[in-house]
Amino acid sequence: MSGSKKVQLHLNVNNEDMHVLVESSKTLLEVLREDLTLTGTKHGCELGECGACTVLKDGKPVLSCLLLALECEDAQIETIEGLADKDQLHPLQLAFAQHGGLQCGYCTPGMLMTAKALLENEARPTRAQIREALSGNLCRCTGYQQVIESVEEAAITIEETENSAAGVKS
Amino acid sequence: MSHREYSSDTFRIIGKPRVRIDALSKVTGQTLFADDISLPRMLHCKLLRSSLPHALIETVDVSRASAHPGVQLVLTGEDFPVEYGILPVSQDERPLCRDKVRFVGDPVAAVIACDEQTACEALSLIDVSYQPLPTIATVAEALQATEAPLQNYAEEHNIHRRLAYSFGDVDEALAQADHVFEDTFLYEGNTHMAMEQHASVAATDPDGRVTLWSSTQCPHYVHRALAKALEMPAAHIRVIACPNGGGFGGKTDPFNHEIVVTKASMLLGRPVKICLTRQEVFYCHRGRHQVTMKFRTGVNNDGKLTGMHLQTLLDGGAYGSYGIASTFYTTALQPVTYQLPRYSWEACRVFTNKPPSGPKRGHGTPQPRFGQEVQLDKIAEKLQIDPAKLRLGMIAPANSLTCNFLKVGTIGLAECIDRVVSRSGWKDKHKKLPRGRGVGLACGAYMSGAGTAIYWNKMPHSGVQIKLDRSGAVTVYCGATDVGQGSDDVLVSLVTEVLGIETIDVKCVTGDTDLTPVDLGSYSSRVTLMMGNAAIEAAERARDLIASAVAEKLEIAVDHIGFAERLVFDVEDPNRNMTFQQAVICAEEKHGTMATTGSYAPPKSAARFPGGGVGPSPTYSYTAAVAEVEVDEASGVVEVTRIYIAHDIGRSLNPVQVEGQVIGGVYMGVGEALMEESGSRRLPPKLSDALVHDNPSMLEYKTLTMHDMPEVCVDIIENPDPNGPFGAKEVGQGPLLPIMPAIANAIFDAVGVRVDEVPITPVKVLKALEMQAAGHDARVGPKAFPNIEWPQAMFVLPPWEGGDGKASNRPERKRAAKMHTMDKVKGASEQT
Structure with a gap:
């Protein structure tokens, strides 16, 4: 079993506060897709080459595959799931x-x-x-x-x- | 029969710009791709891949990996005794290699563990002992004698297959021509690089049935491969094609990882997922074959072709894949684009220790299209004929047979050429722009669906079922797979049009072997035409059932019943109507439970010679393009500033999507022309000397970014083809074909050098410019075509020489036919 230490993480994702216990080695992409089941964010390379995993961190586009989730403590994350305002599409x-x-x-x-x-x-x-x-x-x-x-x-x-x-x- | 006149005036849905049915799901991130699926108790699979390009497997010791905490199962080649492969003639793959590995990346073992990280750790604990074999790195090496051929079914050495055909006496046609042009070209291999990495999830139910969700373009072929490789009844296997995050041909083979996770799920009784890394995707490949080509073409002073002899040599990589079909396609469609009175060809595919080549957008045809279009540019230059005029003079008549017995339907090529010539200002630009800037023209044609299935059978190529009930809901079922091209939208829009309802009223279920009738898959640009015709048939049957019930109820003649605006009405007096839902209720009362089917099989081919099954299609699309370039002579960098393109689509079902397909094809074509290349290199001897992929990442494998993409001016030519659904022909592949040669020809117009190779990199341009400056022949390209011992050509007499489509090797017939046939050929070409 992978032995990566688990750490408590607080994120604000699409205006919702999220507290999640994540392996410290996980990227933001992995936490979004696997721990928070926000599979709308995609991956095409997981090496920062294709842009498919772009989300906004504190309003700025970031490649979520290159960012450790722990670097996002207390950050405001926006993903595709939060782009529409309820039933109003952006x-x-x-x-x-x-x-x-x-x-x-x-x-x-x-x-x-x-x-x-x-x-x-x-x-x-x-x-x-x-x-x-x-x-x-x-x-x-x-x-x-x-x-x-x-x-x-x-x-x-x-x-x-x-x-x-x-x-x-x- | 109900009222069934269709025309562009009466279409409500067809031909109107419309939001595709899956768009909102995609812009909100709700579309579930294969890797988005997560099931309770799901395990994860990783594959151990060969680090050597060619070796015998001596032992595979999995004991340490099996003991690793979190590992549930380790599989090796011993677990998979049965071979599979996409073509019946090349069943040469195993889910995991058993005796031998044939390229770096060939899978040897699989670990199934609690998570990906654990599975990766366990991979490093598998001990494989290899006995290395000599590496075959190039086509030249593959042609030579060897003690260890990659495949035991190779014809000779590492030659997979050699083919030779002659449609009429080409030697005579060339001898009688005013000029014979001889040119060799090289088209490097390249790959699909769909944005989505291949992913699959398998789950077994307690009764022993298994389901595979996969990013595949061809669930039906995966279904067949699973049944064969796992030795279980196909009826107990369900394959669901998830929406593909792009395919371009890269997901048309059944893949080893699909079989491995299915088997693992059955052994463990738990869901198992695999998602390939991007590097693995590059190694899976099945991309464009590298092709070396030689054209010998006879031309008269008036620019008419008398005949052509084409030789092609394909680097197939390590396995068969679609390779035999790819080999035929490097030759078969040449006479579709332009009339060729006589045509002979030889083609050879070889095995090398590289990732297997296969079908990529245009499947085998972009390479010879590049060669012929560049050669035509040279011919036009030599004969002082305008390249557009030259091509206009050699277009075949509509509804004719080619020399190799392909039935061509509507041909909008002349209109395409006229359109790009006028829109681009060709006449004011060609040979008239200042040095450094140039324009080039090229054309192409492509199939709207392969006329022959991958495996021989007499069943439909596409089936559609429609279910309707008292709720007024319509559900349409088809095995077709949306790979991003919008086939679900095509399916729904056709049914919607026929039934006079709205797209939101029609649900579609596609690509599910349990629920949907068979459709062969998303390849050969077949889906719109084949699925579309089946859908219209099913929808018209549903409409007729409804019409007969409504006619009875409202006392209207059945041929006066119309369908529109969710109403079923009297076309003479639309106020006499009922809602679509009421109409379905009437129909259910009259006919019982409502379901209809439609099926489509392509028309019978005129070719009756062995091998004539590759090339026939219900109809062909045509495209013309003009490229505008700027060449920086200091750096050799070519900038494509604009592409003008006109595509003969028969009928445009949804103009937004059609334009998107055209621009997407142009995009891929510009990339192939200038930068895309799947290379290989040897690691330093100190490491392993292994032949590895040169650029297996999205950073190293160069593609156009938004910065590099030129503006594209699109014209859609509509001339409905009777074989297409409402007249539609393909658009997914054809528009790519003219782009590479148009750019090469534009570079010649700009700076007077010929790069007879793709990709046309700055290095090659600079080299050609240096040759030009030194006063040499300013050409970069292969000097010669390798010597290959060809089999006796299969001889087929062209239709206008009295041929009946059958092969004949009788030289006396050939000679007897000769004398009077040349007159006929001249007569035929004058008619055009």
Whole structure:
């Protein structure tokens, strides 16, 4: 049996406090998928090469396969399971669905989380900025073009929603 | 019969941009891939893989591993006496090697333990004693005599198979041509690199039945392999194909790990899971064969081809896999793209101590397509004919037979060429851009499904069942497997269209050998066409049952019954209607429990010669592409700035998905053209001298990132094909084919050098530029095709020379036919 020591860990995942007893050698990816059954986060290499396991740690995209879970004590972790607000899909999710931003869907969770971080820092990114931000997320199906278009569409939707909300307030 | 006119004006679902049915599940992370499955009491499996490329196994001592705490079971080759393999002619694999290992990565033993970490620890406690054998590292070595061939069924040395065919007298056709072009090309092997690593979970029930969930493109073939390798009735085995996280051909073989976990689960009575590491996925391979090619092509001054002689040599790696089929495919489809009056070919596949090659997107056809399209560019250059015009002059007529007896249906290639030429501004760019920038054109054609099953049988290639009941719910069942291409969406949309309901009303159950009728699998671009036709048949039968009941109830003539907007109505007076649910209730009252089936088998092939089963398809798609490149002469780096592509799809069922498939094909093509390569190298002698994979990681195996991907301008050409579901043809593979040669041709247009090899790396470009600067022939590529002793060619007379599709080796017939046939060929080509 593997002899790795078990350690108590506190994480906030998708706005829920989680206390979990984990083997100290486990990565954040393993804890999310195996201990917390959040299998929406995928893995394509477990070596930090493909981006499929991207989640947000304190708002920043991280490769969960390269991060020890213990490095995430008290951190705010966002995964694909928390991207929708209950039954309200995030504009990125809708845009990917509508514009062919996914095919097999395996890289999609990582792609969406990276894109979310991008749009939170840059409301209307240029194509070059989208390419830069998402270049660490590999996809073998789509050829990326419809992914880029999806991110652009989502940015427009978010901006329009915010503008109309601002309009209502004023 | 109910009202059954379909046209693009009346389609409600088909042809409309639509969110695919599995999209929301995928964007929320809810889709369960194989590795997402976790079952109570589940154990984990890891495989010990050979560290030597070629060796006899002397002993495998598992005693220390078995004693390791947490280990439940250790299996070796002794536990698996029966061989299996995808093709009936090459049953050469074992779940775990028994006597011999044939490549670094061949599995030798399996550990099943409480967790992956423990299983990995135990692997290091297995003692294997090997007796090394000489390594066959290259095709050249494989062609030479050896004392230790990899496979005992090799024809000779390490030659797996040699094939030779002649469709008409090609020597004569070349002798009579105004010009004969002779060119050799090399296409390096590359791999699928689907984002999802292969994973499988097996669970046994107490009655002795077993279920395997797996990331497989072909649950039916896995089902057959399990039954054979485990020597148990197929009826007691259930294979469920999980949604694949990409396949591209890499999950079409039945895999050793699938059989191992199934056996382990049965022995332990507990669920067992395996998930391959990325490195293991690279070693599993089954990817694109490295192919060396030589083309000898006769051309007249007007640009018409008189005949072609093609030779191909494939590096098959260590096992058969789909290799015989791959070998045929390096030759069989050449006459589909362009009319060839006469055609002869020889093909040879060899075994080497490398991961097995197999089918990757385009299966055996991208390599010769690259060669022919680059050669056509050279021909156009020499004859001073525009490359687009040259190709337009050699397109076969629709609904014709090729020289090798393939039945071609609709051909939209001329329209594809016209479209990319006009959209790219070809006429203002070709030969007119400043040095360093260039455009290149190429075309391709691909099957919409293999006309022959992997194993000989007379049963349907795809079956669909539909269940309807008083709830108004419709469930459609089919063995087809969604590998990301959207086949579930195709299935649901076709049924939805026919029954006049909404996609949310139709549930689909796919890829489950217990529940779904057989579909052969997601390969050869067969699913949309074959499953689609079966689905339409099943749905129309359901509609007819409903229509007859509603006609009776509402007293309407049955051929006046229409289905739309969840209503069943009188097409003359739509106010006379009932809801779809009420209509199903009527039908259940009249007919009893409601279920229908549909099945599809491809039309009979016209080829009646042995080997004619590879190549026939119900219909073929066509594609043309123009690549725009910039070549940096200082670094040799080629940047593809834009791809213009037009694809003849027959009918586009969901334009969003179709465009995605086209762009995805372009993406993979640009990667293959410029960087993707599955290489091998020897470890230093001080280590082991073993032949290992050169780049078994996603960092080392170069693919395009979002940074590198050019803009793609897509045109979809729609000309419904009578053999396709609502006229649809394939799109998953064809669009890849023209990309590599279009880029090579664009590089020539930009800087005047020929790289007759794929991938076209900066090193090769620089080398060609240096040769050019030195005043030499600016070409990088193989100098010659190896000498191979070919068998006597099977001779088949082309249809226009009086051939009936049967083989004939009678030279007198050949000679007698010759004289009057050339006139016929000329007549036939003039008609086009």
